[in-house]
Amino acid sequence: MPIQKEPARRVKPYQIIQAVTGIGCAGYLLYRLYTVLIGSPTYGTETWARFMIAGLILGSVYALIAIGYTLVYGILRMINFAHGDIMMIGAFGGYFTLEAAKSIPAGGSNFSDAYPFAAVLAAFLAGVAIAALSGYFLEKIAYRPLRGAPRLVPLISAIGASIFLENAAQLLFGAQRRDYANPAVLTRGEGWTLVINGAKVILPYTGALTVILSLLLMVALYMLVMRTRLGRAMRAVSENKQVAALMGIDVDGVISQTFIISGALAGAAGVMWGLHLGLVYHFVGFIPGIKAFTAAVLGGIGSVPGAMLGGLFLGLVESLGPAVLGISFQLKDVIAFGILVLVLIFRPTGIVGEALTEEKV
Amino acid sequence: MKRQTMILVSVLVLSILLAGCGGGTTAVAPTTKPADTAAPATVEATAPAGEITAVAGVPAICADDGACAVIKPGVTVKIGMGAPMTGDNAAFGQDISQAAKIAVEDAGTFAGFSFELLAEDDGGSAEGGAAVANKFVADPTVVAIAGHIFSGATLAAMPIYEAASIPMMSPSATNPPLTAQGSKVFNRCVFTDAAQGKFAATYLFQNLKITKLAIVHDGQAYGQGLAQVVSDEFTALGGEVVAFEAVTPGESDYSAVLADIASKSPQALYFGGYTAEGVVIVNQMKQSGLDGVTFFGDDGTFGQDFLDRTGANGEGAYSTSLIPPASDARAIFDAAYLEAYGQPAGKLSPYTWTAYDSAAVLIQVIKSVAILSDDGNLYIPRAALVAAVRAVKDYQGLSGTITCDAVGECSASGPVFNIVKDGKWVEAPK
Numbered sequence: 189m190p191i192q193k194e195p196a197r198r199v200k201p202y203q204i205i206q207a208v209t210g211i212g213c214a215g216y217l218l219y220r221l222y223t224v225l226i227g228s229p230t231y232g233t234e235t236w237a238r239f240m241i242a243g244l245i246l247g248s249v250y251a252l253i254a255i256g257y258t259l260v261y262g263i264l265r266m267i268n269f270a271h272g273d274i275m276m277i278g279a280f281g282g283y284f285t286l287e288a289a290k291s292i293p294a295g296g297s298n299f300s301d302a303y304p305f306a307a308v309l310a311a312f313l314a315g316v317a318i319a320a321l322s323g324y325f326l327e328k329i330a331y332r333p334l335r336g337a338p339r340l341v342p343l344i345s346a347i348g349a350s351i352f353l354e355n356a357a358q359l360l361f362g363a364q365r366r367d368y369a370n371p372a373v374l375t376r377g378e379g380w381t382l383v384i385n386g387a388k389v390i391l392p393y394t395g396a397l398t399v400i401l402s403l404l405l406m407v408a409l410y411m412l413v414m415r416t417r418l419g420r421a422m423r424a425v426s427e428n429k430q431v432a433a434l435m436g437i438d439v440d441g442v443i444s445q446t447f448i449i450s451g452a453l454a455g456a457a458g459v460m461w462g463l464h465l466g467l468v469y470h471f472v473g474f475i476p477g478i479k480a481f482t483a484a485v486l487g488g489i490g491s492v493p494g495a496m497l498g499g500l501f502l503g504l505v506e507s508l509g510p511a512v513l514g515i516s517f518q519l520k521d522v523i524a525f526g527i528l529v530l531v532l533i534f535r536p537t538g539i540v541g542e543a544l545t546e547e548k549v
Numbered sequence: 550m551k552r553q554t555m556i557l558v559s560v561l562v563l564s565i566l567l568a569g570c571g572g573g574t575t576a577v578a579p580t581t582k583p584a585d586t587a588a589p590a591t592v593e594a595t596a597p598a599g600e601i602t603a604v605a606g607v608p609a610i611c612a613d614d615g616a617c618a619v620i621k622p623g624v625t626v627k628i629g630m631g632a633p634m635t636g637d638n639a640a641f642g643q644d645i646s647q648a649a650k651i652a653v654e655d656a657g658t659f660a661g662f663s664f665e666l667l668a669e670d671d672g673g674s675a676e677g678g679a680a681v682a683n684k685f686v687a688d689p690t691v692v693a694i695a696g697h698i699f700s701g702a703t704l705a706a707m708p709i710y711e712a713a714s715i716p717m718m719s720p721s722a723t724n725p726p727l728t729a730q731g732s733k734v735f736n737r738c739v740f741t742d743a744a745q746g747k748f749a750a751t752y753l754f755q756n757l758k759i760t761k762l763a764i765v766h767d768g769q770a771y772g773q774g775l776a777q778v779v780s781d782e783f784t785a786l787g788g789e790v791v792a793f794e795a796v797t798p799g800e801s802d803y804s805a806v807l808a809d810i811a812s813k814s815p816q817a818l819y820f821g822g823y824t825a826e827g828v829v830i831v832n833q834m835k836q837s838g839l840d841g842v843t844f845f846g847d848d849g850t851f852g853q854d855f856l857d858r859t860g861a862n863g864e865g866a867y868s869t870s871l872i873p874p875a876s877d878a879r880a881i882f883d884a885a886y887l888e889a890y891g892q893p894a895g896k897l898s899p900y901t902w903t904a905y906d907s908a909a910v911l912i913q914v915i916k917s918v919a920i921l922s923d924d925g926n927l928y929i930p931r932a933a934l935v936a937a938v939r940a941v942k943d944y945q946g947l948s949g950t951i952t953c954d955a956v957g958e959c960s961a962s963g964p965v966f967n968i969v970k971d972g973k974w975v976e977a978p979k
Contacts (some may be wrong), residue, residue, distance in 0.1 A: 231812050238808035238838055246802055321604060355635065363639035367858045377836045377862065390836040465801040466832060469635050475800055507805035512693075517806035518768060518795035540974060 190517070196302055206533060212531060220513050231511060234387035239507045245395040245464060247503020248402040252457040253303075253480035254411060254448030254487065254495035256323075262426040262490040263446050269346040270326055272477015273353035278319030279468045280361060282311035282382060290369045297372075301311055304371030308463070316452045316457035316505025322353075323451020324444060332440070357470035365469040369464040376466050394464040407494050409449070413492055422446055426490070438456065479506075482528055488538025497539055574974040588747075601660045603923040604610055610920075610930045614620060617920075618692045620927040625665035626915060627690045628653065628908055628967025629715075631681035631697035631706060635672035637799050637825070640854075641698055642670065644897035645720060645904040647890050649931030651696050651882065652908035654834045662922045664912055666803070667691065678702025682709035691715065692915060692929050693938070700770045701733070710734045713903045715930035716938040718911050718959070720903035724770045725778075728956040735770055736957035738910065738948065739903050742771065745869050752966055753779075753817060753845060754786045756978075761844075762794040763815035765806070765830065767822035776821035783819075791815050796826060803830055804837045811838030818842055823849040824898075828858045831866060843867065848964065853896040856972055867977060869964045871903055873948045882947055902907075903960075906946035914938050 233240075253275055260268040261299040286300060286307060307329050330349040334342045370376055379392035424432040424441045433439050437538030461476065462468050479502060487498025502524055509523035511517065531538060570929055571819050601951065620626050630649060632642030646668035652895045653666045667683060671677035674810040674929050684812035685691045686709055694710060694717040696713035697703040703722040710717055719727075725743040753759045762783055766776035773795070779908065780790050791813040807830065810818065820827050827850035834842060846855075856863060870927040871894065872880055886894040894901045909972060914937045920928040941959060966977040 231809075234810040234838065235808055238811070242802065242804035242808065242837075268782055358635065358639060363635075363643055364854070365640070365828075365858065377832060379836065388840070389838070394838050419748065461801070465829075467801040467829065471799070472801065507808075510805070511809060514795060517809060518797060520805070521797065 190545050211528070217512075224512055224514065226378075230514065232387065233385040235511075237382070237384050237389045237512055240504070241389070241391055241395060243504035243507030244500070245392075245503070247500035248399045248481045248504065249461055249464075249476065249499075250483045251462070251496045251499025252402045252405060252453050253476055254484040254499045255406065255492060256454050257481050257484040258489055258492060258495040259422075259446050261484070262492075263422060263443055264331070264342070265462065266342045267346065267481065268326075268331075268447075268450075269343070269477070269481075270330070270349040270353055272473035272475075272480070273350050273357075274319050274322050274326065274451050274473070275454040275458040275461070275476060276357060276468075276470065276473030277322045277353065278315040278451075279462045279472060280315075280317035280357065280458075281455065282315035282459035282462050282479050283366060283369050283468050285311040285314040286369045286371075290370075300369065301372045304373045307371050308374065311463075312456060316455040318456060319455025320448045320452040323447040323454070326451075327444060327447040332443075336395045354470050356475070361470065363470065365467055367466045368468060370463055370466075374463060378517030385396065391507075394460075394465065398460040398464050401456070401460065402443050405453060409453065410492060412449070418442070418445060479524070483522060484533055486528055486538055488540050489506070490541055491538065494538050494540040501539070515535050520546060558808060566807055587802050587974045592719055603921045605923050607924070607929070608920045608922060608928050610933065611928045616930060616932065617929060618689055618863065618929040620662055620690055620929065622661070622769075624690055625663050626692060626919075626927070626929070627667050627687075627688065628911055629676055629681075629685040629691045629694045629696070629919075630668040630908075631671035631685075631694070631702055632668055633671035633702075634668065634676075636672055636823050638673050638699070638823070640897045641673070641721070641823075641900070642668070645696075645900050647700055647883075647897075648886065648894070648901045648904035649720075649908035649911050651885050651889065654904045655885075656909065656912040656916075657965060658969075659916045659919060660927065662919075662927050664915075666695070666908065670700075671697060671706075673699040673702055675701045676703035678705040679709060681704035686710070686715065688712040692931070692934060693718070693911045695904070695911055696718065697722060700727060700774075703727060704730075704770070707735050714935050716911070716914075716935045718907040718908040718938060720896075723902040724774050726774075728958055732957065733939070734936055736950050736953055736959050738946065738959045739848075739900070739907050740964055741958065742775040743778055746775050747782050748964050749819065749845065749847070749869060749966075750779045750786060750788075752977075753819065753933060754783060754788050757817065757843065759788065759817045759843070761791050761813075761815045761817075763794075763810045763813065763818045763819060764790055765792075765794050765796060765810070765820050767798045767826050767916070768795040769798060770823070771849065772819075772820075772822035772847075776819065779819050779821070796822075796830075798822070799828055800826075801829055802833070804833045807833055807837035807839055809825045813843060815839075819845045820850065824852060824855050824858075828855060829861045831855075832862050835862065848899055851899040851967060851974065853893060854898075856969065856974065857896075859969075860972075863969045864972070866969045867942075868898060868967050868974070870967050871898070871948050871960075871976070872965065872967075872974075873902055876947070878945075879947050883913050901948040906951060908949050908953055910941060910944050910946060911938065913944070914941060917919035 256271045282345055289300035289307040290298050292299040300307040330345045331342050334345055372447045376394055421437045421442045425439055426436055429439050483498035483502040486493045487494030505524055508521045510520050525541045630646055634642040648974050650666050653664045655663050669681045671681040696719055697706050698721050700722045703719055711732055711734050719737040721739055721831055722737055723739050723742045725741045764780050789836040792810045794806055827846050831844050844866040848869040851868040851870040883894045918933045918937050921929055939953050941953045951959045967974040970979040
């Protein structure tokens with residue numbers, strides 16, 4: 189009886205490419221890190237601190253928006269491209285609330301300056317409520333009728349919804365860029381002054397609020413998904429819609445609630461964006477939307493902790509990446525999307541992504 | 550159910566299409582060929598001729614097919630405008646088209662023919678500019694173009710108008726090479742970036758005694774071109790450019806790039822770009838370690854919008870402007886603008902006054918070359934119109950004297966530098 193030979197293990201070409209790319213990138217990164225930190229330091233500690241602050245704040249907003257993409261993808265296997273515009277609607281909700289608070293006289297000045305906590309809380313409630321409502325109707329109008337359609341169809345519908353929302357906002361509110369009327373204690377650009385390396389580094393109040401609040405919201409969302417009945421139902425629907433329906437779960441109801449939750453998070457992100465960066469106009473959700481989508485894919489689309497990590501990671505990469513690599517800051521998006529490509533090559537499921545089964549891909 | 554789905558899909562597709570076309574007005578123009586109008590002169594001249602004497606039949610200059618625009622009685626003479634009416638820079642298009650609309654209304658009628666402004670959305674982009682230009686060229690009643698607004702869109706649109714002999718007068722396309730293309734049709738009543746950059750660099754170095762300058766631009770034709778001129782001129786004067794960085798337009802957070810610039814400790818920051826990004830930069834300079842550094846903007850960052858949105862952060866910032874000195878004509882226009890649109894002129898964009906001038910000067914030239922025929926039609930010889938626009942001399946516009954030179958530079962007044970003092974733009978000391 190002839191001995192069956194074990195077939196020689198052949199190294200596949202893509203594995204070579206993977207290995208070469210990986211070693212090349214890692215090597216270059218280490219070399220650059222050595223150069224900028226030890227070899228010939230370009231920046232003082234104070235500049236690194238400023239980069240970190242900017243990156244963390246931006247990253248926590250990205251993370252909050254990215255969760256919306258990931259929740260919807262987890263359940264419907266579709267990318268809700270109108271999500272960034274839901275954030276824009278939330279930002280407008282907060283804007284008009286703060287404007288109203290500024291115009292009501294109270295306690296010697298106006299309501300917003302006299303009771304900043306109540307005013308900001310009202311802005312968040314208004315932004316979250318209007319964004320959640322928009323999310324609910326978005327799903328009802330643009331996605332639910334296409335539930336059984338091929339997967340490209342709701343995607344096109346999402347792009348249409350996005351364009352519709354942007355232009356509707358322009359018609360409703362005008363094309364001009366507006367600025368958030370922050371309460372006096374939360375003036376943009378003001379903050380705690382840290383002295384690092386002999387230079388003043390400002391940690392903005394609005395930035396601290398953004399980071400803390402988004403971390404709290406993320407923890408709350410994680411508890412909701414892992415510990416509540418609704419969370420369990422969401423996870424079940426995400427596993428398998430048919431079986432979940434057989435188990436007595438109201439699938440459409442769960443989907444609606446998912447859109448409400450993701451809309452609410454986007455609304456909160458919109459108000460934070462407004463408070464910290466000030467700018468609000470009909471197009472304001474576009475770039476954060478794209479970035480948060482990248483963050484969601486980076487972290488592993490469909491995974492909630494993945495979206496959080498991906499968002500923070502992307503924010504930091506955008507502010508630290510050009511400095512570390514010593515290239516122009518205009519190329520920060522190239523770095524961010526370059527990392528996306530690398531992640532898709534080496535770990536297509538994202539940083540903490542779930543293993544995708546055939547059915548889900 | 551299926552029907553509902555279909556309706557929904559078609560509504561969404563429609564929304565995409567509508568967004569693609571922008572909210573611009575659509576001209577429903579009769580696509581008559583000039584030859585058709587040379588029909589037997591049985592039509593009596595219904596248009597009140599006024600003091601303008603009508604020539605008999607088709608004017609000799611218009612014998613060739615397409616040599617003239619033929620405007621039939623009851624049809625308006627159309628001035629086209631390609632402007633960003635939607636998207637990121639929609640405020641520019643809105644403002645400029647609104648100001649030009651006032652100029653068209655002020656122009657009244659000519660021998661019973663009235664004028665009309667067709668403002669189409671070109672998105673400010675090159676491909677949008679070409680698309681709008683092709684649309685205008687296809688309309689035989691469009692005789693001149695007050696635009697385009699952005700330099701990129703203008704560059705793409707120029708050859709199309711050139712082929713159709715339609716003169717342009719841009720109120721805001723300031724990229725220097727535009728007039729170096731040898732175009733016969735392109736003119737502008739705004740000073741160039743080269744002139745502005747040179748003046749700005751000299752002002753920074755000599756008047757403000759700046760020796761270490763950081764330069765930021767938005768990477769677009771206008772901003773980058775201007776930044777490059779300032780950089781070259783400033784270096785030539787003996788100053789040092791410590792940073793030359795681009796930012797991505799449309800973003801709301803530039804603190805990382807500003808922190809990078811702060812590490813090079815410049816005395817002033819020159820910005821080439823528009824208000825949208827300029828405001829973000831000014832508001833984030835303090836928290837990024839650029840406290841006390843002078844912000845010096847261009848004519849794209851001038852305007853009430855900049856003041857409203859930078860507040861205390863904007864104090865001491867410089868910019869360049871086309872704002873004319875107060876005059877009676879300007880006061881009348883400002884009042885008309887405020888009444889018609891509920892906003893003060895210059896709030897949405899700094900090009901309000903040149904926009905009025907561009908449309909007004911075009912209409913005046915059209916009136917001077919138009920020929921009324923006894924067949925009731927108005928003939929506008931296209932080649933003569935192109936030549937007449939280039940020959941404009943000593944036209945007193947809102948923005949100053951308009952005199953076109955051989956290449957189509959029509960702004961005779963130079964740039965004015967302004968500084969923010971107590972929340973207002975005031976002319977900076979020379």
